[in-house]
Amino acid sequence: MRAAVVTEFGGPEAVRVVDAAAPEPGARQVRIKVVAAALNPVDAGVRAGVFGGAGARIGLGWDVAGTVDAVGVASAWNVGDEVVALVYGTAKPLGTHAEYVVVDADAVAKAPGSVDAVHAATLPLNALTAAQALDLLGLRPGQSLLVTGAAGAVGGYAVQLAAHQGFAVTGLARAGDEELVRSLGASDFVTDGVAGGFDAVLDTAVLGEPALAWVRDEGAYAGVIPQAQPASVRGVRTAAVEVGADGARLAELAQLLDEGVLSTRVAEVFALDDVVKAHARLAEGGVRGRLVLVP
Template structure:
């Protein structure tokens, strides 16, 4: 077998999960400032589902084959020029940056050295793959919203990858956490530390009361949930409505100057500092991985299909080797 090649999950056209397949591509070499990581596991994220389906084709274009995979855990296999840390063999995790696109669904990936962090000792690399996107919850609650002890926090999509981390961190930050999730997942989010768990299909948002911070992971009905803010409330969303992208992004922009409470929108782009914070929360027992199901690399399409079906508790993780 040619050791200059590696397995990777690819697709040659936009479409459903069935377009994904495991092919062989050249193994990357780390450029100066980069590390080569032997990937052990990655998780499936909503953004890559949208990209695979062609909802972001105005950005991603029509050059194929394309790749999937946003986050990863693994071991450092080689160092690019000028890199001294992390060391070869060190267990690391990370999230590919905005300019890198997708591609962690593979046996190897190259990443700038400043975009990987050390995985806490004792944490299995497959379980750990559920956590890198939790940096988004850290940024949303701590840095964007400035969540304070005693405040009321509403987490929309509380059982998902970012949502379950937000519930755990909200409780750790001393907030009173209300979690919106499917009825089947209410016990799950209570177990994460939610003070109230509410079936999002059986309640009107207006009946939930007022909140100091709203964290949205869906990107729809933003105006409705914005109305739940207290006078000094803050709302953060990590998504926009992919069915109405222009209108949704327009509303986000308009919220900065109209009405009560700006809606802060951002996409996760963690650095080593964010990943080090994540590791500290894990060591302190404030955050734990929530893995719904582990799939082998050859069944990545099944993992995409499961996430699209809804009802996930935590993360769908794919084991590479």
Template sequence: MPEPHAGAGSVRIRVQAFAVNPTDTGVRAGQRDSSQASPPYVPGMDAAGVIDEVGPDVTGWQVGDEVMAMALPLTAHGGAYVQELVAPVGSFTRIPRGTSLPLASTVPMNGLTALQILSHASLAPGQTLAVTGAAGLLGNYVVQLAKAAGLTVIADAAPADEALVRSLGPDHVVPRGDGFAAAVRELVPDGADALADAAVQRSSVVDAVRDGGVFFDVRGWQGDEARGIEFVQVMVFSEYRSFDKLEQLRHAVESGTLTPRVAEVLPAARAEEAHERLEAGGMRGRFVLTW
């Protein structure tokens, strides 16, 4: 690849760590729209590193700043699996104080997804949010940020994950799987006000939502129009330059509200292994690749 350089309104980040997310395996497998891209197709939506070039009109940032950034694969901007990432102002912020670059690389994309869910849900303190896939990193972030917002959180967990999920602070933990909706209804007979379906269980858990509630899907499901439920397709790409939200995430990590979680740090040359192990399932936290 030709060496990229920071232009107007952007910086160049010398990437030192990048997280491996399920969306990356989808890009690699050809499951994402690549009509606006040309080979080589570079996956990756999360990076952390050190600024080594600053665009001529950019202020407030300097060479040597340690930052975490969101990237956009299959677009002109390009994915995060690179040694040098050109990032427009707004798509990155400083890493949380006291946090390593590998840990910081797990924050932007999943954190922005969680904030997008909570922003759209517009729930008042005390209202109920149910979360599937609470043991996964997106589920972790949704649970922790929802609790910080004063919501009543019902999270799922398999027996092996119960201690982890409880450590996130949900109000209730129910078994993961086919009985999830019934278990939620035992706690809130009318159903949860909203459900964040991070486990992509869809029709098998939709009964957990009350009539007129909100169902958040992270893989584009349009729902079944049942019982006046609003089905929302969460699209984090629209958060590419959500600097204020990145700052919110940075402060949440610094305050201990949000806990980044790394499953294992691997050299970039083992990206294939990281994808295979992620697709096999069962990992808690993110694989992070480093140059």
């Protein structure tokens, strides 16, 4: 099978499509024939060497939408099931940017029925990150939340989920994104924060200490870069999400997508063989929605 990997770090040109043996599922695993897989900023970080691993072949891709084509023992999934999944890891030998990927069975969820695989592939990493980050904040309905980077992929899901959970959501983004952010469910929109103005901040834009200043005393802050949250001040709880594969939670998010609570955004679709072009487009910035690869 073909798979996108890096063997040395660098820019988009460091990504190579290689021939690799199709992986075989072990116990409590399934193999998915990939129909679509999103390209995320974490893939660019892996490619650039942000997470280390020099000298090894590292597979790219965390999100997958596709069809189960082989199952290991003790798996509740069946060949032919249409599924989505998160394949966690910054140093895995093969990722989802491939023709086939093996996934732990408990990381898999039934694919949403309301969208095609290209759109479904944008759900796992970004929506799970948003949902698990909101969990860290521990907000109650009616409390105020500022989402930075509200027009981005994680931020957009965070706005939708937070509004659905009954929080008073303010989205922070560039002025030109106000209509989009409000359409996602934000009741207010700002292009800059307000000192001490919110019960909590979900900092998907990775602003750090400036965003911490916008939390009220003894409020809460959550970041999206593991272990990179700013130090606590004024009694503010600070944490950062490290997304975890969770098939049951992913199934809930897929159901919310089918119910219209969540919406997906695809910016552009690339063939797997054009993965270098996709990385180059991501590096240009200004992408609204996710780039998606199809084998």
